[in-house]
Amino acid sequence: MREDKINNAKRWVVKVGSSLVTNNGLGLDKKAIAHWADQLVSLQKQGIQIVLVSSGAVAEGVARLELSARPTKVHLQQAAAAVGQMGLVQAYESCFMRHGVHAAQILLSHEDLSDRTRYLNARSTLSTLLEMKVVPVVNENDTVATAELCFGDNDTLAALVANLVNADVMVVLTDQDGIYSADPRLDVDAEFISVASADDDSLMDYAGKGSSLGRGGMFTKISAAKLAARSGTNTIIANGKMEKVLLQIASGVKIGTLLEADNEPVTARKQWLAGQLILKGSMVLDDGAIRVLKESGKSLLAVGIKQVDGRFSRGDVVVCTNKAGKEIARGLVNYDNDEVKALMGQSSEKISELLGYAGEEEIIHRDNLILS
Numbered sequence: 491m492r493e494d495k496i497n498n499a500k501r502w503v504v505k506v507g508s509s510l511v512t513n514n515g516l517g518l519d520k521k522a523i524a525h526w527a528d529q530l531v532s533l534q535k536q537g538i539q540i541v542l543v544s545s546g547a548v549a550e551g552v553a554r555l556e557l558s559a560r561p562t563k564v565h566l567q568q569a570a571a572a573v574g575q576m577g578l579v580q581a582y583e584s585c586f587m588r589h590g591v592h593a594a595q596i597l598l599s600h601e602d603l604s605d606r607t608r609y610l611n612a613r614s615t616l617s618t619l620l621e622m623k624v625v626p627v628v629n630e631n632d633t634v635a636t637a638e639l640c641f642g643d644n645d646t647l648a649a650l651v652a653n654l655v656n657a658d659v660m661v662v663l664t665d666q667d668g669i670y671s672a673d674p675r676l677d678v679d680a681e682f683i684s685v686a687s688a689d690d691d692s693l694m695d696y697a698g699k700g701s702s703l704g705r706g707g708m709f710t711k712i713s714a715a716k717l718a719a720r721s722g723t724n725t726i727i728a729n730g731k732m733e734k735v736l737l738q739i740a741s742g743v744k745i746g747t748l749l750e751a752d753n754e755p756v757t758a759r760k761q762w763l764a765g766q767l768i769l770k771g772s773m774v775l776d777d778g779a780i781r782v783l784k785e786s787g788k789s790l791l792a793v794g795i796k797q798v799d800g801r802f803s804r805g806d807v808v809v810c811t812n813k814a815g816k817e818i819a820r821g822l823v824n825y826d827n828d829e830v831k832a833l834m835g836q837s838s839e840k841i842s843e844l845l846g847y848a849g850e851e852e853i854i855h856r857d858n859l860i861l862s
């Protein structure tokens with residue numbers, strides 16, 4: 491079971507917390523960063539697509555600004571993060587470049603991902619980077635947001651990224667081996683949990699306190715696993731101090747705690763889409779388009795659209811109906827209502843000519859479409 495879930499996983503989100511990339515919270519540990527880059531490049535060579543979520547900006551900023559300790563005031567942490575992020579990306583860039591692999595900086599906030607247009611934009615940027623075999627290095631945009639700075643050390647952000655890229659696996663690396671039923675330092679009967687459902691409520695009772703360096707304790711990691719499970723992503727919480735931990739996980743060694751997503755990826759993701767969003771408009775499809783959506787599971791193209799109603803923007807949820815007004819599907823649309831009107835009935839090759847810019851080929855991509 492576990493082997494299947496991991497062996498078949500082709501898209502991983504890997505999250506490394508501050509304690510794994512810094513020297514005791516002060517300044518970056520360049521050797522550690524080189525080890526992460528080496529392992530990630532090896533995974534890439536095995537055909538795995540990687541998105542790295544890394545913190546460490548505040549810690550590096552503290553070192554660069556020669557502050558005696560991590561500031562407690564949030565605006566000072568933000569300033570430190572802005573300075574330190576330069577060092578963090580420099581370090582990753584040079585370590586990945588040693589292997590001839592490009593890295594890309596992505597700074598995101600939770601709000602970016604709850605806004606549907608930004609969600610779709612972030613999603614297409616990340617998928618494009620993955621297709622290009624670039625490793626995206628994601629951190630919270632600490633200048634404008636403070637959620638992870640105050641609470642999570644990027645745990646929740648990693649889960650949102652897992653939702654965003656539809657990851658098969660999220661590996662959350664920390665300084666503990668995984669989840670125990672009690673604190674093993676205090677309780678000899680503490681049992682190690684090697685597999686559990688991400689939705690198992692008793693996990694929260696087991697969650698102990700976090701390490702002092704990062705913000706996120708086990709509690710935020712379990713919540714992150716629950717969030718990732720909503721889009722079908724399985725989470726492994728493992729000890730980042732273990733030798734070549736990522737390569738061991740990829741080769742099937744049972745390391746850490748696996749928190750399983752109970753639903754199949756596609757179903758869960760589409761449930762998530764369906765549950766999150768409000769309907770803004772509708773489009774009438776011709777019979778050919780309806781057949782293609784239902785029978786071949788393909789994306790909706792402009793050529794099959796007969797009529798557009800309502801006012802909607804890129805990223806809104808729109809209903810697709812047949813000529814009699816019966817709902818056939820709903821999904822996240824790639825264009826505004828006026829743009830769809832201009833494109834309807836036309837072939838996708840004409841998009842740039844009709845709109846004056848080259849947008850997506852699909853009006854609704856099949857990954858963002860739910861049949862009714």
Ligand code: GLU
Nearest residue numbers: 545546547548630639643
């Ligand atoms: N985004 C922050 C960083 O990269 C989160 C980590 C923290 O709160 O220390 O430094």
